Amino acid sequence: MTTSSTHNQTSWAQRILDGDRRSLAQVISLLENQEQEGFNILKELYPHTGQAHIIGLTGPPGAGKSSLVDRMIQEIRTRGHKVAVVAVDPTSPFTGGAILGDRIRMQRWASDPGVYIRSMGTRGSLGGLAQAVYATVQLLDAAGYPYVLVETVGVGQSEVDIVQVADTVVVVSVPGLGDDVQVSKAGIMEIGDIFAVNKADLPGSQRVIIELESMLDLGSHGNWRPPVIPTVATTNQGVSQLVTAIQDHYAFLKENNLLMEKRLTRQKESVLQRLTERIRKDITELWTKEHGSQIWQDLAAKRIDPYTLEEQLYLNWKGGNTVDKKD
Ligand SMILES: Nc1nc2c(ncn2[C@@H]2O[C@H](COP(=O)(O)OP(=O)(O)OP(=O)(O)O)[C@@H](O)[C@H]2O)c(=O)[nH]1
Ligand SMILES: [Mg+2]
Numbered sequence: 001m002t003t004s005s006t007h008n009q010t011s012w013a014q015r016i017l018d019g020d021r022r023s024l025a026q027v028i029s030l031l032e033n034q035e036q037e038g039f040n041i042l043k044e045l046y047p048h049t050g051q052a053h054i055i056g057l058t059g060p061p062g063a064g065k066s067s068l069v070d071r072m073i074q075e076i077r078t079r080g081h082k083v084a085v086v087a088v089d090p091t092s093p094f095t096g097g098a099i100l101g102d103r104i105r106m107q108r109w110a111s112d113p114g115v116y117i118r119s120m121g122t123r124g125s126l127g128g129l130a131q132a133v134y135a136t137v138q139l140l141d142a143a144g145y146p147y148v149l150v151e152t153v154g155v156g157q158s159e160v161d162i163v164q165v166a167d168t169v170v171v172v173s174v175p176g177l178g179d180d181v182q183v184s185k186a187g188i189m190e191i192g193d194i195f196a197v198n199k200a201d202l203p204g205s206q207r208v209i210i211e212l213e214s215m216l217d218l219g220s221h222g223n224w225r226p227p228v229i230p231t232v233a234t235t236n237q238g239v240s241q242l243v244t245a246i247q248d249h250y251a252f253l254k255e256n257n258l259l260m261e262k263r264l265t266r267q268k269e270s271v272l273q274r275l276t277e278r279i280r281k282d283i284t285e286l287w288t289k290e291h292g293s294q295i296w297q298d299l300a301a302k303r304i305d306p307y308t309l310e311e312q313l314y315l316n317w318k319g320g321n322t323v324d325k326k327d
Contacts, residue, residue: 013044016143021116024143028118031135034128042135045142050263052084052141053250056150056166058191063172064198065151067233068242070105073115075243076147084116084145088133088152116145131277134165134270163191164266167259168249170194170242173212175204189215192226194245200230200238224252283317 015023030038057065069085076083087102109115120133133150140148152162162169171192197208212228227245231238253259287295298304
């Protein structure tokens with residue numbers, strides 16, 4: 001999908017602020033494809049961001065994250081708020097695509113103007129996904145959704161590091177995966193603000209709860225002790241408690257002046273990431289343009305060493321000069 005460059009940016013931004021869902025979908029696609037026009041629209045909307053509570057849900061495949069999100073939408077709607085969802089599927093080559101179960105679940109919100117759901121895959125570069133998600137969340141924030149839920153698969157090594165996006169991270173665990181699969185996975189205990197043990201109707205859930213509780217007892221987490229909440233997404237059990245815990249965590253962040261700090265850290269990181277990516281592209285382009293595969297041949301034939309090469313490429317990029325060829 002393309003948008004005409006003759007389009008007035010202000011009108012795009014205004015339509016987002018006015019809650020036009022079609023425009024929202026179009027701008028998200030721009031962001032997903034890393035189109036500069038999308039970021040230009042975000043520039044204008046930036047002053048309108050910072051109102052939404054960004055909630056990340058992460059956990060192993062099939063843990064019931066989407067089912068929980070669906071129930072949370074219901075709960076948040078019951079409490080009288082609008083809500084937006086970004087379902088991130090790093091493995092999917094399809095944009096805006098979701099598996100059948102997700103489609104059916106999402107379908108029931110299609111007629112509710114207070115709910116906006118969007119799936120994001122990796123149509124562009126895999127590395128660009130995190131940035132696209134981050135930008136999309138900001139857009140939804142500016143569009144006036146007070147709650148933005150972000151569902152991602154996996155923890156730690158995941159392409160989209162949820163901590164980079166969310167104010168509150170809900171780690172979803174399930175019984176039956178074996179303890180080292182989830183609980184002791186590096187980083188999982190540190191990133192969770194809330195632990196949901198879903199599929200609490202299945203055997204073994206009590207053990208997962210006890211394990212999580214004892215690991216949390218050992219750890220240090222400042223003044224916020226992450227709660228462990230059993231849930232059954234299929235029957236809505238525990239969902240109200242989960243949403244209340246999420247709201248409590250937000251209140252905690254605000255009361256302790258941690259929210260601004262957290263968000264600033266994230267924004268700095270995002271600026272650095274985008275800058276690094278831009279410079280990386282620049283350098284790659286530079287040497288491809290000027291040397292083709294010659295530098296690699298030189299390297300292979302030991303006509304140049306990798307350290308000198310790196311130094312030369314860096315100076316070349318920095319000064320805009322040509323790399324000295326070895327004769
Ligand atoms: N018994 C039981 N099944 C559940 C529960 N929650 C979800 N499920 C089932 O688990 C399966 C996976 O649910 P999803 O919500 O798609 O899980 P997910 O974590 O979003 O999966 P991915 O996005 O593919 O990683 C579905 O068949 C659900 O019906 C639960 O609390 N108890
Ligand atoms: Mg899912």
